[in-house]
Amino acid sequence: MTQNPTPSKLRPSSIKIFLAEGSPTGLRIVEKSNWIGQGVVFPRSGLAEVKGRAEFGKTGVYVVSGPSEETGRERIYIGEGDPVRPRLDSHAAKKDFWTQGFVFISKDNNLNKAHVQYLEARLCELAAVAKRVELDNGNSPARPSLSEADQAEMEAFLAEMLVCFPVLG
Numbered sequence: 809m810t811q812n813p814t815p816s817k818l819r820p821s822s823i824k825i826f827l828a829e830g831s832p833t834g835l836r837i838v839e840k841s842n843w844i845g846q847g848v849v850f851p852r853s854g855l856a857e858v859k860g861r862a863e864f865g866k867t868g869v870y871v872v873s874g875p876s877e878e879t880g881r882e883r884i885y886i887g888e889g890d891p892v893r894p895r896l897d898s899h900a901a902k903k904d905f906w907t908q909g910f911v912f913i914s915k916d917n918n919l920n921k922a923h924v925q926y927l928e929a930r931l932c933e934l935a936a937v938a939k940r941v942e943l944d945n946g947n948s949p950a951r952p953s954l955s956e957a958d959q960a961e962m963e964a965f966l967a968e969m970l971v972c973f974p975v976l977g
């Protein structure tokens with residue numbers, strides 16, 4: 809089932825960005841009106857200070873990004889974790905290109921491993937089709953088997969994430 813994650817008609821909404829450190833380039837917590845999700849944006853240089861936060865101990869999907877040394881284009885890696893903290897620690901040790909991280913979780917802990925695997929697969933699909941960034945993922949993750957209802961919920965979650973990404977840079 810191929811679905812369009814973008815609503816056919818955009819609805820007015822509010823996005824709240826909390827500058828947790830008081831700086832627009834530091835840790836930011838992102839919430840959108842009428843959405844169960846929450847985004848966390850942070851500079852790689854601040855990972856050691858922020859990774860102890862509760863959000864990093866949850867199941868989520870993440871994107872790390874930075875400039876490609878070869879081309880200068882934006883390079884991203886898309887992943888998932890249950891929880892995300894160990895995965896980000898691994899990328900901090902093994903991937904040099906990234907300068908910024910984006911983590912998306914559920915405020916009410918409603919995302920499970922299959923949900924975030926689905927979101928990871930869909931984000932990789934969208935990035936590959938758009939061809940606007942260099943995708944650092946070595947393989948294209950397969951979508952896990954989800955019920956029709958769970959797929960619809962994850963497509964709605966994805967659509968909200970996609971509204972937040974341009975606002976966050």
